[in-house]
Amino acid sequence: MASTQVITGPDDMSNFSIGIIGLGDMGKMYARRLSDNGWRVNACDREERYNGLKEDFAHNKQINILPNGHLVSRMSDYIIYNVEAASIDKVVATYGPSTKQNAIVGGQTSCKAPEIAAFEKYLPADVDIISCHSLHGPAVDPHNQPLVIIKHRASDSSFEKVKKVLSCLGSTHVYLSAAQHDRITADTQAVTHAAFLSMGKAWHANAQFPWELARYVGGIENVKINLTLRIYSQKWHVYAGLAILNPYAKEQIRQYAQSVTDLYKLMLGGHEKEFRERVIGAGKKVFGNQPFDGELLLKDEILDRFSLGKKPETPMPNNHLSLLAMVDCWSCLNIVPYDHMICSTPLFRLWLGVTEYLFRKPALLDDVCRIAIEDNTFRSDDLEFTFAARGWSDAVSFGDFEGWKDRFVSTQKFFEPRFPDATKVGNEMMKTILENMKK
Numbered sequence: 001m002a003s004t005q006v007i008t009g010p011d012d013m014s015n016f017s018i019g020i021i022g023l024g025d026m027g028k029m030y031a032r033r034l035s036d037n038g039w040r041v042n043a044c045d046r047e048e049r050y051n052g053l054k055e056d057f058a059h060n061k062q063i064n065i066l067p068n069g070h071l072v073s074r075m076s077d078y079i080i081y082n083v084e085a086a087s088i089d090k091v092v093a094t095y096g097p098s099t100k101q102n103a104i105v106g107g108q109t110s111c112k113a114p115e116i117a118a119f120e121k122y123l124p125a126d127v128d129i130i131s132c133h134s135l136h137g138p139a140v141d142p143h144n145q146p147l148v149i150i151k152h153r154a155s156d157s158s159f160e161k162v163k164k165v166l167s168c169l170g171s172t173h174v175y176l177s178a179a180q181h182d183r184i185t186a187d188t189q190a191v192t193h194a195a196f197l198s199m200g201k202a203w204h205a206n207a208q209f210p211w212e213l214a215r216y217v218g219g220i221e222n223v224k225i226n227l228t229l230r231i232y233s234q235k236w237h238v239y240a241g242l243a244i245l246n247p248y249a250k251e252q253i254r255q256y257a258q259s260v261t262d263l264y265k266l267m268l269g270g271h272e273k274e275f276r277e278r279v280i281g282a283g284k285k286v287f288g289n290q291p292f293d294g295e296l297l298l299k300d301e302i303l304d305r306f307s308l309g310k311k312p313e314t315p316m317p318n319n320h321l322s323l324l325a326m327v328d329c330w331s332c333l334n335i336v337p338y339d340h341m342i343c344s345t346p347l348f349r350l351w352l353g354v355t356e357y358l359f360r361k362p363a364l365l366d367d368v369c370r371i372a373i374e375d376n377t378f379r380s381d382d383l384e385f386t387f388a389a390r391g392w393s394d395a396v397s398f399g400d401f402e403g404w405k406d407r408f409v410s411t412q413k414f415f416e417p418r419f420p421d422a423t424k425v426g427n428e429m430m431k432t433i434l435e436n437m438k439k
Contacts, residue, residue, distance in 0.1 A: 019076025
């Protein structure tokens with residue numbers, strides 16, 4: 001169920017205070033937006049950051065920076081844990097027992113299974129549990145973006161209070177259980193991230209800056225490059241926690257790697273008939289029952305505007321293995337991506353728009369299938385992409401946070417010099433394309 005209505009909430013909230021444990025990028029965004037709307041915010045991060053954060057927020061009298069989570073927990077009525085998913089158990093174990101009597105506690109991690117388990121294990125029985133998850137990054141305007149709210153263990157009165165607090169973000173409230181949340185984010189975010197992470201790792205392996213190569217400039221490629229760099233410009237743990245700790249994500253990421261591998265083997269073997277049947281069959285299964293009035297979510301003239309390089313006069317051949325594998329993955333897992341639009345991130349909506357762009361254009365899809373079988377020009381690029389997809393899948397299957405971190409950070413350093421340009425272009429691209437997709 002989704003709602004964009006203004007929440008009035010209980011009348012006795014004049015002395016209500018919000019606690020935020022964890023002042024990373026998302027924690028800071030929440031602190032600023034809540035305080036700007038009149039809420040008193042008590043916040044902390046690691047104790048060694050205390051003096052720096054006091055200085056950063058000295059101008060904002062609505063935000064009270066404290067040395068640690070014990071103090072935040074003792075004096076706040078609704079405490080939100082904004083910490084890494086991998087650290088949630090340890091942090092809640094430390095500060096949870098200090099929670100104010102009859103307070104409300106929630107978390108903002110991208111994976112709810114370990115978060116809810118930690119709350120149930122360490123919080124006092126009188127504490128209500130209402131979690132949330134803003135399905136966008138800290139740099140994205142939360143207005144009209146999905147905000148999942150999870151009433152796990154709480155009274156109706158507490159639930160109304162939380163809705164009133166969070167209504168100031170202007171987001172679309174989506175009410176789910178923790179399990180529903182994890183299933184949907186696995187179906188959308190986890191596989192989407194795996195595709196972009198694999199593209200970046202493949203370009204890194206080939207020592208390629210894709211915007212300098214004619215094959216990767218213009219149209220769909222602009223979206224791929226900008227979103228890949230957008231992901232690699234973020235902190236590694238944001239994506240690791242969602243993939244490794246989400247109980248549903250492992251299957252999706254493994255299937256994406258398998259789809260990439262299967263399609264690549266068909267390409268190598270020159271099995272055109274089987275390749276076309278699999279690709280077109282997957283497209284029909286994923287897109288076939290969706291109403292289509294001839295208007296694509298994305299249009300050429302918009303896609304071409306956001307390039308980090310110069311578009312060639314004659315487009316280079318491209319088999320779009322990453323996109324074909326995405327649709328094949330959805331097909332194999334019986335995922336209908338449109339079913340999750342109410343909980344979709346901006347990244348997922350763009351990725352869905354790109355796949356739709358390809359599969360709704362029969363002539364383009366036909367040409368892509370022909371190139372995949374007949375054109376060997378970029379086989380080495382596709383090989384590295386296949387290796388990369390399998391590598392990310394292995395890291396998830398083994399629960400290997402350190403391996404994930406090493407893979408991510410090494411590629412992050414490779415692309416780092418271009419992050420400022422990519423962020424500027426990428427932000428404008430996302431804003432323009434998402435506005436266009438609403439029309």
